[in-house]
Amino acid sequence: MNDYIVRATAAGQQIRVFAATTREMVEHAREIHNTSPVATAALGRLLTGAAMMGLMMKGEKDILTVMMKGDGPINGVTVTADSHANVKGYVGNPEIVIPPNYLGKLDVGGAIGYGTMTVIKDLGMKEPYVSQVALTTSEVAEDLTYYFASSEQVPSAVALGVLMEKNNTVKQAGGFIIQLMPFADDKIVSILEEKIAKITSVTDLLEKGMTPEDIINEILGEFGVEFNEKVPTGFQCNCSKERVEKVLLSLGRKELQDMIHDGEDIELNCHFCNSSYRFSIDEIKNLIQ
Numbered sequence: 001m002n003d004y005i006v007r008a009t010a011a012g013q014q015i016r017v018f019a020a021t022t023r024e025m026v027e028h029a030r031e032i033h034n035t036s037p038v039a040t041a042a043l044g045r046l047l048t049g050a051a052m053m054g055l056m057m058k059g060e061k062d063i064l065t066v067m068m069k070g071d072g073p074i075n076g077v078t079v080t081a082d083s084h085a086n087v088k089g090y091v092g093n094p095e096i097v098i099p100p101n102y103l104g105k106l107d108v109g110g111a112i113g114y115g116t117m118t119v120i121k122d123l124g125m126k127e128p129y130v131s132q133v134a135l136t137t138s139e140v141a142e143d144l145t146y147y148f149a150s151s152e153q154v155p156s157a158v159a160l161g162v163l164m165e166k167n168n169t170v171k172q173a174g175g176f177i178i179q180l181m182p183f184a185d186d187k188i189v190s191i192l193e194e195k196i197a198k199i200t201s202v203t204d205l206l207e208k209g210m211t212p213e214d215i216i217n218e219i220l221g222e223f224g225v226e227f228n229e230k231v232p233t234g235f236q237c238n239c240s241k242e243r244v245e246k247v248l249l250s251l252g253r254k255e256l257q258d259m260i261h262d263g264e265d266i267e268l269n270c271h272f273c274n275s276s277y278r279f280s281i282d283e284i285k286n287l288i289q
Contacts, residue, residue: 002021003020003021003023003024003232004021004230005018005052005055005230005231005233006020006216006227006230007227007228007230007231008220008225008226008228009228010216010220011185011188011220012224013181014181014184014185014188014223015178015181015188015192016178017176017178017179017220018052018055018056018177019212019213019216020048020174020175020212020233021173021174021206021211021212022044022047022048023172023173025044025087025233025234026043027169027170028234029044029047030044030168032235033091033274035094036095036096036097037164037168038097038106038107038108038111039091039095039096040164040168040170041108041162041164042077042091042108042111042140043079043090044170044173045108045139045140045161045175046077046079047079047235048174048175049066049140049141049158049175049177050066050081051085051087051233052085052175053066053177054082054084054085054086055083055231057082057121057123059123059124060083061082061124062082062083062122062123063121063122064080064082064119064121065078065079065080065081065118066078066119067079067118067120068112068115068117068140069115069118070113070115070116070138071113071115072110072111072112072113072114072138073096075091076091076112077089077091078090078091084231085231086233086235087235088238088272088273089272090271090272090274098110098111106162108140109137109139110138112135114135114138115135115138116132116134116135117133117134117135117143117144117147118130118132119131119147119151133151140160141159141175144177145157145158148179155179155180155184156177156178156179157176157179158178159175159196159202160174160175161173161175161201161202161203161206162203163203171207172203172206172207173206174202174203174206175202176202176216176219178220180192188223195219196219202215205218235273237272237275239272239275241277244277244279245279245287247268248268248279253288256288257288259281260285263281264281265278265279266278266279266284
């Protein structure tokens with residue numbers, strides 16, 4: 001498996017950690033959406049973070065949706081993940097091009113702008129769990145860190161990165177989420193903060209050839225790491241013509257009859273994977289029947 005997530009614990013289960021390598025996932029998203037470098041970075045970071053968050057859910061059919069909506073020119077980033085680390089997502093304006101930030105790096109924060117992050121968890125209950133927080137830096141990782149602290153009351157460190165090649169394909173992508181359990185010792189917290197502060201970026205570690213396991217050992221090795229599972233992750237959309245038919249049916253008889261009256265085939269596009277589904281006049285007539 002090329003793209004995967006590792007789940008582990010450390011310090012006698014006082015710390016839990018997820019680490020991922022996601023280059024193929026992010027490159028696939030770039031290809032199907034034809035995203036610019038800054039749009040690829042924004043979408044890739046959120047895809048990676050959501051994949052790890054998906055693994056935190058317990059139900060087989062649990063679904064997580066994370067939406068970052070700001071006043072920046074990217075016009076929002078939306079990602080959905082399931083509990084098996086399958087993800088899909090899109091950006092509102094995939095072709096956005098803006099100058100680098102003051103560090104000379106892709107300005108994801110500037111692309112997304114000021115706004116909100118909404119996290120929706122569909123856990124099979126009557127109503128989904130919905131939480132909304134203000135965006136802090138709009139650089140994705142810091143905003144997920146703030147979400148965990150404010151909405152789930154779990155102190156966390158989130159690092160996400162996408163490194164682009166000169167030809168605008170994805171060279172490296174990955175991330176980690178480290179979380180402290182309520183009974184974590186204060187000494188562990190201070191040591192962990194020092195260790196994390198020394199890390200330049202996730203993509204630097206991946207460029208050195210480090211695997212998710214290596215990254216976890218690099219940060220938490222002295223605490224005694226116990227690896228729990230290794231799970232493949234990837235971009236996977238569950239759209240189909242049958243699902244799109246249900247969308248058409250939900251429009252109602254009048255709307256469908258208007259389409260027939262227009263006399264032209266219609267084509268519907270999936271936001272998540274860019275797949276197109278064409279319906280002929282006869283097919284629309286059958287739907288009405």
